[in-house]
Amino acid sequence: MLDLRRLRLLSEFARRGSIAATAAALGYTPSAVSQQLAALERETSTALLDRTARSAELTDAGRRLALRAEDILTMVEAAEAELSAEADTPTGRVVMTAFPTAAVAFAPAIARSLAEHPQLTFALRQSSPGTGLAQVQSGEADIALVDDWTGSLARQAPSSLKLFHLRRDPLVLVLPPYHPMSDPAEPVDLRALRDEPWMATPPGEPSRQAFDRLLEGAGGAPPVAWEFEGLHTLLTLVARGIGIAALPALALVGGDSGVAVRELPGRPQSREVYAVARTASVRRPSVAVTLRAIYAAAQEPLNDADRHPV
The missing domain is CATH 3.40.190.10 (Periplasmic binding protein-like II)
Structure with a gap:
């Protein structure tokens, strides 16, 4: 009989592509993962991995069993869920x-x-x-x-x-409280803010890509004066008057409240x-x-x- 734990390891290996990544994902050592996959090969009397000194990849039989393993694990979990659904108390x-x-x-x-x-x-x-x-x-x-x-x-x-x-969760404009455009009577004009000291997350992060698209729609993104990892870090820096930013609204929860927040015109970038x-x-x-x-x-x-x- 196939061991469910070993099938889960095989399925995870198929997703991750390496023994080291599989071990890191599931909290095992690479040696333990390798041993368990070898044990699964003995159970099935089939070579599931093609190993070299530096890497391992699934054989054709390994790929077929990994696909079956996904189905088997899903069916087992569904059966367990059906049985536990009869219980009145979540435990x-x-x-x-x-x-x-x-x-x-x-x-x-x-x-x-x-x-x-x-x-x-x-x-x-x-x-x-x-x-x-x-x-x-x-x-x-x-x-x-x-x-x-x-x-x-x-x-x-x-x-x-x-x-x-x-x-x-839309982007909103976040300004120091004394900024002229923090006044609700002042219309938000992104073009008028092009020369402001903008702050954003580093390139490649999803929120930065949304920020770049936002400013491109307002005539092109100017150079970003400051890049910081962490949306709450950016929020704190805006409150200190270092610059301005466009952040997802959820980033305002639990962060520095000493900022002015303005809706962006049109339908702003959102997640x-x-x-x-x-x-x-x-x-x-x-x-x-x-x-x-x-x-x-x-x-x-x-x-x-x-x-x-x-």
Whole structure:
């Protein structure tokens, strides 16, 4: 009989492409992953990996079994979810990953809601950009909060994952409180701000790409005077009068409140925020109640982020 843990390792290897990446994703040592995959080869009496001194890749048989492993693991999880769905009380542990601004914005409301379920253990971890879907697929996390600046995520997500739309998060103009354009009576004119000391995240980050598109639509992006990692860092620097920025509205939650916030003209660049879970797991009471808590948290007014920019 095939060992489910080893099938999960094979499936993860197929996604990650290396033993080291598989080990890092699942919390094993590379040696342990290699040994378990070798054991799976003995179980199947089939060469699943083509190994060299420096690398390993799936054989044709390994690729076929990895595809079957995805189906098998999904079916097992679906069966477990059906059985646990009969339970009245959510129990067990739910692990969620979230991009940093969502973690800060939604965590308090989620925690308040889940406190009503004392037999449920909840763990929230911040994720790096672009890793949330893979963490849910691999089983590292049960739920991920992810953002999408492209508008294509819902169409491109694999069928093994279910996406729940939470909210749209637009860019807003963030200014020092004494800036002339912080006055609500003053129309927002991005062209008039071209020579201001703009601050943004480094090139390549999704929020920076949205920022560049925003200014390109206003006559071309000028050189960015300051680049900093971390949206909350940028917010703090604007409050100190170092420069101005265009940030996602969620970044204002839990950050420095000493800024002026203005709506951008037209339909500004924005991201869509989703909760993602494995399709086979959404009926588990623990996952279902957590998803409901997340959705409710995302609909609540979020202090500074939902104060009405002018």
